Amino acid sequence: MGMSSVTTESKNIYRVQGFTCAGCAAKFEKNVKELPGVEDAQVNFGASKLTVYGETSIDNLEKAGAFEGLKIYPEKQQRALEKEPFWKKKTTRTTAVSALFLLAGWLAGEYYGEGSSSSVLLYLVSICIGGYSLFRKGIRNLVRLDFDMSTLMTVAILGAAAIGEWGEGATVVFLFAISEALESYSMEKARQSIRSLMEIAPKEATIRRGDTDLQIPVGDIQIGDIMIVKPGQKIAMDGIVIGGKSTVNQAAITGESIPVKKELEDDVFAGTLNEEGLLEVKVTKRVEDTTISKIIHLVEEAQAEKAPSQAFVDRFAKYYTPAIMILALGIIVIPPLFLGGDWGEWVYRGLAVLVVGCPCALVISTPVSIVTAIGNAAKNGVLIKGGLHLEEAANLSIIAFDKTGTLTKGVPTVTDFVRIQGPEDKELLAIAAAIEKGSQHPLASAIVRKADQHVSDIANWKVDEFTSITGKGAKAVVNDQLYFIGSPRLFQELLPNGIDTGLNESIELLQLQGKTVMVLGTEKEVMALIAVADEIRTSSKEVIQKLRSLGITKTVMLTGDNRATGEAIGEQVDIHEVKAELLPEQKLQAIKELKTNGKVAMVGDGVNDAPALAVADLGIAMGGAGTDVALETADIALMGDDLSKLPFTISLSRKTLTIIKQNIAFALLIKLVALLLIVPGWLTLWIAIFADMGATLIVMLNGMRLLRVKR
Template identity: 50%
Template sequence: MSEKCCGSNEKELITIEDNEPCCDHKTVNAPSADTGHTDGCCSYHPEKTGSENETDSCCASHQSDEAMETEETSCRTSSSSVVEFPTGNTTPAPSDKGEKTEYRIHGMDCPSCAVTIEKGLNRLDDIQEVNVNYNTAKLQVSGSSALSLDTIENEVQKLGYTAEPLKQNKHYRTYDVVGMDCGSCAKSIENHLSTISSVNDVRVNFSTGKMKVAHENSVDDIVSEVSKIGYKASLLTDSNKPAEKTKNKEKYGLITVSGILIALGLIGSFTALPIILSTLLYAAAIVISGYKPVKSAYYAIKSRSLDMNVLMSAAAIGAALIGEWFEGATVVWLFALGNALQNRSIEQTRKSISNLMDLAPSEAWIKVGTELVKKPVEDVSVGETVVIKPGDRIPLDGEIIQGETSVNQAPITGESIPVDKMIGDIVYAGTINESGSLEVKVTKLVEDTTISNIIHLVEEAQEQKAPTEAFIDKFASIYTPIVFAIALAVIVLPPLFGFGAWGEWVYKGLALLVVACPCALVISTPVAIVSAIGNAAKNGVLIKGGTFLEKAGTIKSIAFDKTGTLTEGKPKVSDIDSLTVPEDELISLAFTLEDYSTHPIAKTVVDYAKDTGIQPKNGELFKSIAGKGVQATINGKTYYAGNLKLFKEMDISLDSVKTNVEKIQSQGKTVVIIGTEQEIMGIISVSDTIRNTTIEALKGLKQAGVNELAMLTGDNEGTAKMISKETNVNRYFAELMPEDKVGAIKQLQKEGHKVAMVGDGINDAPALATSDLGIAMGGAGTDTAMETADIVLMADNLEKLPHTVKLSRKALTIIKQNIWFALIVKFVALALIFPGWLTLWMAVLSDTGAAVIVILNALRLLKVNE
C-alpha cells in the first residue's frame, strides 16, 4: 500500500494499492515536471490516463527511480509518491479548452437574439467557444487567459443586451464602487489592490461602477482596502441588485415619452399645426425608441445575423425614407413596447430557477468550540457542525448529530407534510426546520448539495431542445431568409417592370419585412417547456428536458416495479393467529427464536416484538435450518420457527392449519409458523404493505388518461394477483428476474403502447433504459436515481406522478395552441399585404402582439396545480 497524490486539492493524499494508477480515482490538477501539462496523472501506468498529452505526466517514467524535481513541483516514483503543488499567489493555467465563464443575459426576447450574441462574440480573437441559451438566459464563454471579462460585457452591450456575471463564477467576486469620477480613479484602485498578495486579479470598470476581484482574503478586507484610497465598495449580491429594475423603469420611461410624441404628432396632423412640426415629433419618437434596435441591428449585420432588430430597423428607416413618418414611429414604438412586455413575461418563467436558488441561505452558523461563528456557505467545509434554530432554513446537506425536529421538505420533495427527523437522519439544504434546535454535521459542500444538483439538472433540462422546438427553429431559419428575399423582390421587381409606383411597393415590401419576423412562432415552444419544467421542479419533480416532457405527455402505459414502488418495501407483521398459547407468549417465543436469524422476515418479527414491549425468553443452542427456519432450546425444550416445509418434515399433523396457511399465502403474505415437534402453537403473517399514496396515485393516472397500468414483480403468482387487486392495476407480470422485467417492457411496447417504467433507478436500471420514459423515485436520497432516469420524483412515493402526466399533456396542448396561433396570424398578415390592407403598424402589432399572447398562454403552465 502507498500514498499517492490524487486529489484535486493541494497536497491531498489517498492510500491505494501499489502500482494502481491514481487516474482511476482522481485527476491531479498540477503541472507535470516534464511537460507542464495541467491534467497529469501521478501514476506508474501512464498509459491509463486516456490521452497522449497526459501520459507525459509527472510520474510517467517508472523505469527510473530518480526523483523528478523542479523549483516548485516535485514528484517521486517511490512507494510513497507525493506531488507538492505550488503555493502562494499563483493563478492556474487555463486548460486547452480555456476557462469557462458564465453570464446571465438581460434583454433577449426571442431565440434569434441568442444567435446574434453568439455570432458577435465569436468574432473576438481570444474566444474559443460561445454558447447562449435563450431559455435560461445564460451565456457560457470559453476563452484564453488573455480574454478580459470587460471585453465580453462590452461586446454584449454593443449588441443591445446586458451581461451579468453569475455568482457561480468562483474566480471573481463583483463589487459596486461609489465615488469614482474618472477613468484614472479606476486605475488607482486596480494599482492599489494589485499590491496585495492575496489578490490574484482585479478589474475596475469606471463606466459601470463595478469592480471584479479574484481574491483569497475576506470581503471585508477588500472593502477596507478600497476605503483606504477614498472610495466605497460593497459586494454585489442578489439582495442588492437594483440595476435591472432601474433599467426597466428607464425603458418604460422612454417608451412613454416616444408614445406621447407620436400622440402629439397625430393630434397636430388634424389641426392647423405645420406638417414639419408633426414630422419632427415623429422623427424624435423614432430616435428615442429606435436607437437600441438600430444599434443592435448594426452589430447583428456585422455578425452576419438576420434577427428581428435588422428587420424592424429596416422597416422603420424605410418608412421614414418614403415619407411615412407616422408609420415609422409607430413601428419602433410598438416594437419597443412589445419587447418590454415580452421581457417582463419571460422573466416570470425564469423565476422558477431563481426561486430555487433563493431557497438555501447564503450564510450558516458554525459551531467552533463553544462559540457560534457566521460564515458564508461557500466557506463551510465537510465535517463542520452547523447550528440551525427553529424556523430557519437549513443551509447545507448534513447528518443530525444533536436534536430532534420536524422538517418541511416541500422545497425539495414537494411533500406537503413535515417529516420527523432525529439523530442520524439526513437533512437537505433549502428545507425548513419547523420546531427543535439542531446540530448538523455537514456532509456536502455547497456546490454538491441536493438543491444545487436540482438547480443544475433543471437548468440543463431547460437548455435542451425538445423535438418540436428543434423543428420550429429549423423552420424559422428557412422561413426568415426566404420572406426577406421575397420582400426585397416585392420592393424592386413590380415597379421596375411598371406595375405601380415605387412608394406603394416599397411600403408593401417593408410590411413583408416585418412579417418575416418569426418571433411568436420561435418563442411558442421554449417558453412553454421552461414554464412546465419550472412548475414540476417546484413540486418536487425533475423533468430532464423538453424531450422527456413531450414523451410524458404521450404515455399511455406505465409499468411499476412492485417492491419499494407500489409497496413500502419493508415487511410488517400483519396478522397473529395464536392456537395453543396466549398471543404475548407466542410473540415472546418468536422473538427469542428469530433474534439470532439474519433473515429479513426474522428481523420484521423481532422489530414487532420490540415495538409492542414484549421481552424475549432465555434461549440456547440456536440453530439455523437453511431454507426452512430456525430452532432453539428454551427452558430445556426445543422450539421451532419456520415455514410449512419445516413442520411437514417433523411428521406433525397439519390438517388444522394447512388450509389457513394456504389462504394466507394466496393473499401474498409470508407465513412464520411457531411450534415444537409435538404441536403447532401459532402462525404469524408478514406482508409488504401498500403505500398510503399508491391507490390514489394510480386512480389519478387513470383519470389523466393513462389506460394501461402494469405491475412487475419477482413475487409468486398469488402475491402478484392479490397486490394487483388492491392497487387496481390492469395487469401484472409475476416471478420476474431483473432481466425479465426488460422482456415485460418490450412486450408492452410490441402491443403498441408508449411505455413509462417507474422504479428506484438502481435495481431497475435495465428496464428503465428499455422503456420509452424512465421514472425514478426517491431522488432526494439517491444520487444514482437523479442521474439515471429521465424524470425523477424527489419524494419516495407516487403522489406527484399524476400531476406530472397532467402537466406534460397540458404543455403539449399549449405548445400546439401557440404554434397554430402564431402560424395563422403570420399567414393572415401575409394575405393582407398584397391587397394593401396591412399597414406597417398592423404588421408590427401582429408580430409583437402575437409573441406576447403566446408567452402569456405558456405562463399558464406555471399555475397548473395538482
C-alpha cells in the same frame, strides 16, 4: 469591470444578465465562440447561463455581449441578479420618450398638416430615440448579411422613412419596443420560479466548533461540521440529525405540504424549514453538492435541452426569415418592373411584409412554455430533466410500476413466523437475521428489525461465506452450518424432492393474503417460513384511477415477488396487469415488450430499477430527494415519496404540449392572415407591427397559464 481572467480549467460557467430575446442569446453564443482562447460555448437562454470551454476574460465576454449590454459574472460568485424595476430600465424610459415625440408628431400633423416639417422632425426624433439600439444591431447585421428580427425591422423602418411614411415608421419603432419589452418581461417572469429555488437556502449558518457557535458563510462550511438550527430557521446544508427532535417543512424540496418528523439519524435538506425543536445536524455535503443545488442545476440544464417542438421552430425560423426577405424583395420589385405597378405603393407593401414577417411570436412560443412548466413542476416537487421528457410524458399510454417502495411504502414488516422443525423459534430467527444482515434487500431489513425486538445476542452469531443468490435469496455459514434463506422457488430447486405438498399449501395461503413468504433451511430441509408484508400506500389506488381518467390505457405492476402476493396487491390497487417473479433482466425485457404497444413509462425507486428506468420511453424515479441515483438516472424524479405527483406531472405535460401547439399554430396563422391582407392592399405598417406585437403578447400570456396548473 476590470479584467478578470478565467481559471485554467476547460469549463467555466457564468450568469448572464440582460438577455431580451432568444435570437440575442444565439448571437451572443456565436460571438463568444469566436473569442480567442474559446474552444466552444453554450448559452442557456431559459436559465440565463453561459458555459465556456477554454480560457477568456469576463471583459471579453461582456464585449461579446456589448450589442445587448450584457453583464457577466461567475456562477459561484455569491451575488443576486440585480432586480431593476421595469419602469427604471433604460429601454422603458427611451420607449416612453419615443412615445411622447410620436404623439407630438401626430398632433403637429393634425395642426400643421400631414407631412409638415414640424411633424416630420418630431417623428424623426421619435424614431432615433426609440430605435437607436435596434438600428445599431440591425445595420451591423445587414452589413454581415445576417438576417434576423433586428435586420427586418431596421430595413422596414428606414424604408418607410425613405418613402415619406414618417408617422408609420415612428409607430413601428414604438410598437416594436413594446413587443421587445413584453418578451423580456415574460421570460423574466418564467425564470422567477427557478430564481425562487435559488433563494430558498440561507447564505449563512450557525456552526458549533468546540464550545463556540459561529455564524459563517455556507461556502466555508466543511463536511463533518456541526450545524445548529433553531426553531423557525431554515436549514442551510444537507446533513444528518445527531441531536434533538423536530418537525421540518420540506415543501421546497419534495412538494410535501405536511411537515415531516425528524429524529436521530434522519436526513435533512438545505432550504427546508425547522419548525419546532432545536436540531444539531452533522453536515454531509458541501454547498455545491446539496440536494437543492442539484435540483437547481438539473432544472436549469433541463431548460437548455430543446423539446422536439422547439427544435422544429428553430429549423423553421432558420429558413423562414430569409424567405420573408426574399418575398418582400419580390413584392417590391416584380409588380413595378413587370406589371406596371406604382413603386411607392409596392415598396410600402414590401416593407409591411418585412414587419409582419418578424418571427417574435414564433420564436418565443416554445421557450416560454417549457421554462414555465419546468419551473412550476420544480416548485411542486417534480424534477423534469428537459423539454424532451416533458413532451414525452404527454404521449404516454402505458405506465409500469415497481411494487416495493412505489405502490407500497417500502417498509416491510414480519407478520408471521412459522417454525417447521429444527432449533427453537428465537434461534431460527437469529440465524435468519444473521444471514440477512449481509443483504441489501428491503425484506432482509424486516427480518433484522424483528430479530432486534426478540433476540438480544445477534451480534454473537458467527457468519461466514455470505453469498447473495440473485433474484432468489442468500446463503451463509452460521456457526459452522450452511443455511439458505429465500423464495420458495429457491428451495423448490434446492431440495432433492422439492417442497412437500402440505408446506406448499401453507405458503400459498400466506401468499393469498398479499404476504411475501421466505423460507429458511438447509440444502436438505425446510426449518421455518417467514411471512413479510409491505403496507400499500394510501394514494396508490386513487393514483391508478386518476391515470385511467387521464386516458392511460394500461397500468402494469412489475415485481420480483411471488405471483400470489403480486396479484393480491394488484387487486387492492386496481391495477390492470401484474407481472410477478421477475428478475432485474426480466423487468427490462417486460418493458421492451410493453413498448411494442405504445409509449411506456417505468416508475421505480431509481436504484434497483435502473435498467428498466433506462430502457423505458420515460423513466420516473420515486423519492428523489437525497437519492443521487434517482436524480442522475431518471428522466423525471418525484422528489417526495408521493405517488400523487404522477397524475399532476402528466396533466402538466399535456397542458404544456397543447399550449405549445396552440402558440405555434396561432403565431403562423396570424402571419398568414396578415400576409393575405397585402393582396387587396389593406396591410399597413402599423397594423403589421401591431399584429406581431399582439401575437407575441398572446403567445406569452398563453404560455404563462402553465403557472396556474396545480396538483
